[in-house]
Amino acid sequence: xxxxxxxxxxxxxxxxxxxxxxxxxxxxxxxxxxxxxxxxxxxxxxxxxxxxxxxxxxxxxxxxxxxxxxxxxxxxxxxxxxxxxxxxxxxxxxxxxxxxxxxxxxxxxxxxxxxxxxxxxxxxxxxxxxxxxxxxxxxxxxxxxxxxxxxxxxxxxxxxxxxxxxxxxxxxxxxxxxxxxxxxxxxxxxxxxxxxxxxxxxxxxxxxxxxxxxxxxxxxxxxxxxxxxxxxxxxxxxxxxxxxxxxxxxxxxxxxxxxx
Amino acid sequence: xxxxxxxxxxxxxxxxxxxxxxxxxxxxxxxxxxxxxxxxxxxxxxxxxxxxxxxxxxxxxxxxxxxxxxxxxxxxxxxxxxxxxxxxxxxxxxxxxxxxxxxxxxxxxxxxxxxxxxxxxxxxxxxxxxxxxxxxxxxxxxxxxxxxxxxxxxxxxxxxxxxxxxxxxxxxxxxxxxxxxxxxxxxxxxxxxxxxxxxxxxxxxxxxxxxxxxxxxxxxxxxxxxxxxxxxxxxxxxxxxxxxxxxxxxxxxxxxxxxxxxxxxxxxxxxxxxxxxxxxxxxxxxxxxxxxxxxxxxxxxxxxxxxxxxxxxxxxxxxxxxxxxxxxxxxxxxxxxxxxxxxxxxxxxxxxxxxxxxxxxxxxxxxxxxxxxxxxxxxxxxxxxxxxxxxxxxxxxxxxxxxxxxxxxxxxxxxxxxxxxxxxxxxxxxxxxxxxxxxxxxxxxxxxxxxxxxxxxxxxxxxxxxxxxxxxxxxxxxxxx
Numbered sequence: 082x083x084x085x086x087x088x089x090x091x092x093x094x095x096x097x098x099x100x101x102x103x104x105x106x107x108x109x110x111x112x113x114x115x116x117x118x119x120x121x122x123x124x125x126x127x128x129x130x131x132x133x134x135x136x137x138x139x140x141x142x143x144x145x146x147x148x149x150x151x152x153x154x155x156x157x158x159x160x161x162x163x164x165x166x167x168x169x170x171x172x173x174x175x176x177x178x179x180x181x182x183x184x185x186x187x188x189x190x191x192x193x194x195x196x197x198x199x200x201x202x203x204x205x206x207x208x209x210x211x212x213x214x215x216x217x218x219x220x221x222x223x224x225x226x227x228x229x230x231x232x233x234x235x236x237x238x239x240x241x242x243x244x245x246x247x248x249x250x251x252x253x254x255x256x257x258x259x260x261x262x263x264x265x266x267x268x269x270x271x272x273x274x275x276x277x278x279x280x281x282x283x284x285x286x287x288x289x290x291x292x293x294x295x296x297x298x299x300x301x302x303x304x305x306x307x308x309x310x311x312x313x314x315x316x317x318x319x320x321x322x323x324x325x326x327x328x329x330x331x332x333x334x335x336x337x338x339x340x341x
Numbered sequence: 342x343x344x345x346x347x348x349x350x351x352x353x354x355x356x357x358x359x360x361x362x363x364x365x366x367x368x369x370x371x372x373x374x375x376x377x378x379x380x381x382x383x384x385x386x387x388x389x390x391x392x393x394x395x396x397x398x399x400x401x402x403x404x405x406x407x408x409x410x411x412x413x414x415x416x417x418x419x420x421x422x423x424x425x426x427x428x429x430x431x432x433x434x435x436x437x438x439x440x441x442x443x444x445x446x447x448x449x450x451x452x453x454x455x456x457x458x459x460x461x462x463x464x465x466x467x468x469x470x471x472x473x474x475x476x477x478x479x480x481x482x483x484x485x486x487x488x489x490x491x492x493x494x495x496x497x498x499x500x501x502x503x504x505x506x507x508x509x510x511x512x513x514x515x516x517x518x519x520x521x522x523x524x525x526x527x528x529x530x531x532x533x534x535x536x537x538x539x540x541x542x543x544x545x546x547x548x549x550x551x552x553x554x555x556x557x558x559x560x561x562x563x564x565x566x567x568x569x570x571x572x573x574x575x576x577x578x579x580x581x582x583x584x585x586x587x588x589x590x591x592x593x594x595x596x597x598x599x600x601x602x603x604x605x606x607x608x609x610x611x612x613x614x615x616x617x618x619x620x621x622x623x624x625x626x627x628x629x630x631x632x633x634x635x636x637x638x639x640x641x642x643x644x645x646x647x648x649x650x651x652x653x654x655x656x657x658x659x660x661x662x663x664x665x666x667x668x669x670x671x672x673x674x675x676x677x678x679x680x681x682x683x684x685x686x687x688x689x690x691x692x693x694x695x696x697x698x699x700x701x702x703x704x705x706x707x708x709x710x711x712x713x714x715x716x717x718x719x720x721x722x723x724x725x726x727x728x729x730x731x732x733x734x735x736x737x738x739x740x741x742x743x744x745x746x747x748x749x750x751x752x753x754x755x756x757x758x759x760x761x762x763x764x765x766x767x768x769x770x771x772x773x774x775x776x777x778x779x780x781x782x783x784x785x786x787x788x789x790x791x792x793x794x795x796x797x798x799x800x801x802x803x804x805x806x807x808x809x810x811x812x813x814x815x816x817x818x819x820x821x822x
Contacts, residue, residue: 129777133769157779169774173792182788183778190779222792239778 082107082278083128083148083247088139090127097123099303100139107246108275112289112314113282115300116322121282122166124300125251128280129163130156143247157183158190160246164236164253171223176235177205179223180242187243208241212268230261237268248272249280254288266291286318370427376400379527382427386496386530389503399516399526406520413712413744414652414681416625419590426528426561490543490574491536495563498534505536509567513596513633513660521592522629525561529594532562537572537603546802548577564595568603570636575606577805588616588651593628601636601663606644608801610809613649620679620708623651630657631687634666634695642669643686644800646809651680656714658687661695661723668697671797675813676709676741685715685732685746690723690756699730702794705741712744719756726756734764735793737786787814 083105090098097120105111115121127134128141130153141148148156171179185195196204205219212234224232233253240248250269254262269292273279281292289297289311297313298305301322307313370381379400383393408419485492491502498506516526533549549564568574591613597605607630616623626649632641643657659668670686688697703711713732734743745762767789775785791798791810798806 129773131773153773153776154779154781157777163777165774165777167770169768169770171771171774171789171792173795174788179775179778179788182784183775183780186781186784187779243778 082144083280084142085128086140086142088124088127088141089137090123090134091137092123092134096137097134097303098127101300101303101305103298103305105247105278105280107278109295110273110279110281110292112292112294112297112311113280113300113305114284114286114297114314114317117284119300120303121284121300122251123303125163125166125249125280125282128249129153129161154186155190157243157245158187162240162243162245162248164233164240164248164250166251166253166255168224168227168232168236170225170227172225174223175220176223177202177219180205180239183239184242205242209238211241211271212237213264214238229256230258230265233257233261233265234268237265237272241268241272246276247278247280249282251282252284253281254283254285262288263291286314289314369425372425373422374400374424374426374528378426382528382530385427386499388499391503391507392499395510395516396527399523400528402517403520403523403527406523408520412654413683413710413714414654416588416652419588419625421524424590427530485543485545488541488544489538490541491534492547493534495529495532495534495565498565502534502536505567506534506565509565509596509598511596513598513631514594514629519629521627522594525563525592525594525629529561529563532564532593533566534564535566535574535576537566537568537574539569540571541569542572543574546575546577548579550579560589560591560593562593564593565598566596566605566607567598568600568605568639570600571602572600573604575802576608577802578607578609579612579808588623588625590625591627591650593630595628595630595657597632597641599632599634599636599639599641599666602638603636604640604642605632606642606802607632607657608805609643609645609647610805610812611645611647611649611653612812614651615649615678615680616651618678618707620651623680624649626650626653626655628655630655631660632658632668633660634663634668634692636666637663637692638665639663640667640669642667642671642800644669644671644797645673645684646794646797646801646812647672647674647682647684648812650682653680653682653684656685656687656716658689658716659697660689660691661697661726662691663695664692665694666692667695669800670697670699670701671800672701673704673794673797673809673813674702674711675704675706676711677706679708681710681712683712683714685713687716688718688728690717690719690726690728692723694725695723696727697729699728699732700796701730701732702797703732703734703743704737704790704793705734705743706737707741709741710744711742712746714746714748716748717750717758719751719753719758721752723753724755726753728756728758730758730760732760732762733793734762735790736764736766 085101085103088098088101089096101124113121123134130151136149143159151159181201184201188195214234224235227235236253253265257265266288281288281294283289294311297309297311299307299317370378376397379396380393383396482492514522516523535547537543566574566576597607599605611626613624613626614622634641641659645657647653653674657670661668668688672684674682674684676682685701686699688699699715701713703713705711711734715730717728717730719726730747732745736743743764747760749758751758767786771789772782772785775788776782790813794813798809801809
């Protein structure tokens with residue numbers, strides 16, 4: 082479903098991704114781990130279409146089409162979803178209104194009929210239970226005044242409504258206490274399906290105890306330096322990321338904190 | 342080019358959709374201003390002696406004044422001798438009903454989306470339509486008269502209700518108030534008059550549409566609304582003008598009087614021609630709007646959505662004289678291209694336990710400059726007075742600006758005054774978030790801006806709120822669609 086080939090991307094003249102290659106098939110869950118500044122979040126942003134990055138080399142095929150040629154909204158319509166590390170607040174715009182607008186934009190693009198308010202409400206209420214979201218969320222403004230955990234649950238709720246084919250979860254576990262982590266993870270697990278691929282980006286192994294990946298990749302210095310099965314995550318937990326950056330050679334000039 | 346700046350460029354090329362000129366036979370006064378012109382206006386309107394005297398007194402006072410220059414917007418000096426002070430669509434005879442209105446005028450209003458005839462039949466909103474200087478049609482007059490509500494053009498009120506006009510004219514905005522109000526007092530041509538008698542709740546929204554049509558004319562209308570004890574009225578005002586490459590002056594005065602327990606809700610959607618992308622042409626909208634809560638427990642509420650005009654310069658205010666009276670001001674001002682706005686509110690607290698709320702939302706795009714300027718004045722007598730002011734600015738792009746000048750004067754130590762202000766940019770982050778969810782860029786911007794304005798829009802009457810949202814979306818639409 083997703084083929085990334087030798088992807089290089091830079092921002093403000095600094096190269097962050099330095100030749101990422103990765104293949105993900107439908108139904109698979111891949112975890113991407115790595116230290117801060119290794120380029121994990123940049124990869125997520127580039128796949129979702131953030132325009133601040135310049136793609137210098139490489140290509141990304143999604144269902145056989147050139148993903149990088151599409152606008153962010155067209156990628157969304159094609160089924161790409163990014164659960165943001167820092168979900169954005171939009172004051173004055175109701176959460177449910179926002180989501181209905183999004184769903185109907187996507188449906189329009191896909192040649193489907195728009196859902197009316199009543200059908201949408203039924204769908205939303207059903208999907209909210211996945212992440213144990215309170216009904217009071219529906220009419221609050223998008224992410225405004227939400228706690229960190231509520232924001233992350235809202236991301237997974239949106240994902241459940243939009244039903245993407247490729248879901249990218251960018252540090253969805255960061256800032257979550259253990260209960261919220263469990264809720265978010267069970268929501269994600271409920272959305273695993275043979276037609277859907279997931280890319281789970283995380284710094285810590287702990288999320289992967291709940292969302293068990295098919296493959297684990299380790300990024301360092303803008304490349305994938307190791308790949309393995311779920312046991313690789315445990316190994317990293319034990320030994321940490323130290324030493325990995327050596328494998329990212331030859332060029333070690335990646336600045337710390339270069340990830341957005 | 343990043344997403345936001347693309348949008349801003351589109352904004353700069355937005356089209357003004359009300360820029361047509363209607364071919365009306367117009368009765369024009371000669372260019373320029375002197376006592377003869379004022380006498381001419383007064384004669385044309387068949388005014389009583391006292392009215393002419395008031396105009397002349399205003400004019401003589403105006404001659405002693407200097408044009409103010411303390412405001413933020415800049416503009417080339419206005420040549421007051423190059424303006425036509427009176428223009429009226431030529432009507433053959435006095436109009437008795439809508440059927441007699443010039444079909445060209447009706448066609449023009451249809452083009453604006455205001456079918457007067459249809460409004461009369463369907464919507465239950467009474468409309469007074471003013472083209473250039475003259476009121477051309479007031480609908481629903483008969484139905485309103487049944488409950489004792491007077492809603493007519495200002496000229497008619499001078500003829501038919503001279504006592505009311507004499508008692509209240511200039512009682513809130515005196516003829517000496519300021520340069521433009523004084524000019525208006527001398528040359529005002531027409532406007533709306535509205536009187537709600539004691540205890541009457543006006544059964545429908547009252548609405549006035551102002552339209553400048555003739556070239557090189559100034560529009561100086563005057564609106565006077567009086568709500569007697571316990572009365573209630575909701576009043577809507579809409580404005581458009583054709584595209585002209587010269588600036589046209591619009592200097593109106595609005596006076597509201599609320600007696601004991603009365604409520605006046607005044608809503609404006611102002612969409613005068615804003616000038617072209619380079620800042621040529623457009624309306625100078627220099628308006629004095631003020632209400633007086635004369636009686637105890639009265640309430641006056643201003644809601645405005647300002648998307649038009651090259652320069653908007655106005656501070657709708659409330660004099661809170663009656664004890665426990667309430668003043669409100671809710672404003673959305675959008676400046677795009679080279680538009681400038683210097684707007685805000687004045688709340689003057691005199692009575693005990695008076696309270697006021699100011700919510701101002703300013704949106705700047707292109708080279709637009711948006712200034713909030715407000716005065717909250719709490720006099721010694723205003724024991725227990727309260728004010729809450731909130732000014733939020735939203736910037737689209739990097740060439741625009743937002744400025745806030747809140748003035749607060751408190752002379753009573755029991756008063757509470759709060760002020761909150763914020764400035765934000767439509768972030769790349771917000772836009773990207775929306776687009777990642779599948780919402781196209783233009784729709785996303787419109788959604789974010791409408792969300793920003795929600796607190797104000799919810800104060801507008803239902804049908805006006807929809808219109809305001811549409812207007813804002815259109816103004817933000819850019820060249821696409």
